[in-house]
Amino acid sequence: MLQGKQIGDFKLLDELGKGSFGCVYKCQNIFDQSYHAIKIIQFASLNNSEGIVGELLKDEISVLAKIDSPNVLKLEHYFQSKSNCYILMEYCNAGDLEKYWEKKGKRLQEQKVIDIIIQVLSGLSELHKFNIIHRDIKLANILMHNDQVKIADLGFCKQLQNKDMEVTLCLGTIGTMAPEVARYDSYGLQSDIFSIGCIFYQLLFGELPFDCSDVKVYLSAIRQQKIEFYKYGVVIQNEIKEVISKMLKEDPKERLTFPQLFQYSMFTKIQNMSKVSQIAQKNVSKIETSRYYQDDGMSVLKQNEDVFKTQQNQQSQYVESLQKVNIINNTYQNQENVSKLAYELRATQSLSQNQQPIQNTLEQLKEKETVFKTDRTYNSIQIKSQINNTNSLVNTKIQQKYLYLQDALQFCNRTYSEINQIQFENESKSLIGKFMLLKRIRSESKSYLQDLANYPELQGLKGAFLAYIQDSEFYNVLNQIRGNQNLFANLRQEYNNELQEQATGVFQYSYCQALMELHTQIKQEINKQAENKKKKDLVIVLLHIQKCMHFQDLCQEKIEIEEEFFNIKKKNLIDIIKQVQF
Template sequence: MLIGKQIGDYKLLEELGRGSFGCVYKCQNMYDQSYHAIKIIQFESLKNSEGIVGELLKDEISVLAKIDSPNVLKLEHYFQSSTNCYILMEYCNAGDLEKYWEKQGRRIKEQNVIDMIIQILNGLYELHKHNVIHRDIKLANILMHNDQVKIADLGFCKQLQNKDMEVRLCLGTMGTMAPEVARFDSYGLQSDIFSIGCIFYQLLFGELPFECYDVQFYLQSIRQQKIDFQKYGVVISNEVKEIISKMLIEDPKERLTFPQLFQYSLFKKVQNMSQVSQVAQRNFSKIETSNFYQNIYDNKKDIQIQQTGMNVLRQNEDILRTQQNEQYQIVNNIQQNSRINQNHYDQENVQKLTYELLSTKYLSPNQQSIANTLQQLKDSEIAFKSDKQQNNISSQISDSVSLQNTQNIVKYQILLDALEYCQRTYTEIDQITFLIQSQSLIGKFMLLKRIRSESKVYFQELSNNPQISELKDVFKPFIENNQFDIVLNQIKSSKQILNNLSQNYDNEIQEQATGIFHLNYYQALMDLHTQIKLEINRESEIKKKKVLVIVLIHIQRCMHFQDLCSQKIDLVEEFFNIKNKNLIDIIKKVQF
């Protein structure tokens, strides 16, 4: 039971919802007492889904972080531990639209429904601007805060629970799913139109428009187009009947389009709308909104999601199963070779990371390589110089201790890798030219302080252990690094920086850590993370943007230093091979 547990700065208060891959809780910030919602997803729950859920989760995070609309649920923060990932979102006090609809007796007055549809359309416009089709619009995925409607749940986790690959990859919910999606055809914006038509009818009449016992029955019902507008004695306007009928046409080419939908008078009668709906109506009635959709339809640029990836998986299921068996063998070999560690936690991480690596290799085979040969040579040279010290250290470790201390070797090598990770991240940050260079100093200083303070701890531990005390020398370079003193002096010599410091940071400007160092360290790196995002927005050159995005990834891992110390790090993969990856794939790793 997680109620009452504290995760970071947040205390879990109550469970709001549960899906196949995680739960959503209401939580409270322990410092400012504000309320939020937090989705907790276990990495363990993702590994048995051929990497598909993990990919969807990354999409959900990257999409939510880009959207800024009063009618789309806001993502406020994303972080992770060694076992879970956490998506912090704004809290909606009225639950989801399905619960509200049920409390209203499953039938809502026409004008109130129109208000909701207007807000949903406004939220969808923001999604469509980012080339996103929701694919699972239903009442349970729409939240309410006071009288404001917010589209939520872009992750589809509740639908990914059937072992049948076809069903699992047909994203959406029967009853509101567009027929082209149910048939595994390609689909686009018009699939969202169909789903909105379904919930439009459902809110008014208390039931979905088409029976959905199974896929074939559902598709047959849609084809027959027997939509009952006389059900339960509900009376609605002829204009609403016409809109719903045209939204629910089976052929997406014949279905009502977004530009046509906006032309109906019921979406223009502002005097009848609630205040929040008037705001939404003004936004999607703008000329740029109309032009956006008109350009898509006129030029036949409808945002299409060709389900080729899904078809490839179905056609090559044997290949996928073979790769899965190879993955299990690799995991077993790794675990057998690492049993000296006797750390089940690490073995789970090895299994998860190995699986994700193979899934990525299979599902994303077309990642671009760096075309610049000179840059490749330069990177190789840097990698050689950086890893030379690591090789010397490994040799020193192997020569200085007996086999009975192998477990300790593994432990301290992992710790050493974590420190090296932070040191390389500092070097990357130090090469960035910030708009205001002094703003980066606190973050850089706190990172260096972490490296030095942690190194001193490990140095002392080893000094107190006669059997492996020789190992302590490998941590000396981090302790004796003069970069710490240089940055410390830069801060102390700047009156402007000292005057602008918060009291917490003011107490940290020394070698000794305060009692709340870990909190200040995290906040300093968060501020640095934000500053680099501003630099990314200022930068016009794609190649330089890519470098900055990679630094963001490294900083966010440094934020969670204890997680860095929990598993073996492949420094070449993290710092050099990552440069060969597609920019979009790299961006998906960034936490917002």
């Protein structure tokens, strides 16, 4: 037992339980006396199961770092010693949901269950937004802080590359595990919906919906779909029966999706509506609210725009003006938010008897409109100034294109230098990724020379692009690949075709594929590093490779090289991890 031991600034108190891969303790900061939870994992355990444990731990840390939801346990810090790694998390004072449920006699009131499930779905929807699958949702893995519910123990979680991706590793707990997982079939995000359906039923009826004495019995019960809603004297509304039944479908394609779930009146509170939306909600029935605000309210409001026309001319003018400004300033990030406010305002004007909250909202919209108008005027002056300097808008765009391209190539070249400093266990595997990066720099530089003949005003950029073309490193790496008989013999055809100066028609695909493989290789190197500083340097390289993969996006804006390659080293490791796609 480690009670009383001090780790960094934290003193260990009570043992809270054992997670998937480590022991969890309550701890106290010795300086500010605040309470936290800390998971302690021995490095020796990370080699178990052919490295799977280490991969899962890495996924847990990266996922927790990215998620910011009141219904998902928050990661506060991550650090290491020579023998252990430590995950510091927020402390929940009411224990887990399983213990709470047991204290209540394993039966909770219907409305209390709905409130809990709403919060669980809210947390899960945030995970699914990032294509993160939890894989072990059960009462013991849901914590409570006062009356707030938080999804915890993401030790089995996995971030998928896209929402339709599936995995095959069988993880979870029989009783809440989706049937496709128990059968060792491939599965995706919908497996989590099945698990929530199981705990929804369990909280109401005091037991799980399907016999889970062994896997065969469990799968057979799910196949028969005999879900008992009439036992122990428990009476629930028909809508809940329908929701649970559809969440527990054997075929994941037949289960309710989040948009379908949110159409049910009991789940309308799960949507994060703005204050304007909430005003409207107070003045309509639950059915009307779900109709107006499903899919964030946008599609229905747009389709029924005439219904929400204002009765006050001043308000109508501001809404229309705001939308016009919004269209003109379509490059600004808050365009969608302003559009949403405008449509919500129309809804509220139609639905609310009390106009005072609308006046308050109008003042906010006026301020946003003023800012947008100012930005638009400033941008207009900037563009006119550029046109006057070059006497040609086309030439200005060409200049801007190659100034941005110059920045992007400098970014790629610095990333290449970072990769070159990594000591790979198998250097030959990194050669294709490095070659593709150099080929991108070289081919894009040649496109500049082709345009130079038509646009002499680009002459000032010639030195930088010419230096990339004359760099001998391209041929050095190319010769290393051709000289490595084992690598060259086993090279995939698409890579083999690219071993030349001229880019093929599928270069973009090969380029992305090679950088993805290099990305994976560096992640493996991170797992081998015990020192936080070296781990941090490698995570920064991952972030830079990730941006190089999206090269066209890299060419769309001015890049602050100092910020990207020097100031980033001053940031906390967790803050950097949040930006990386693991």
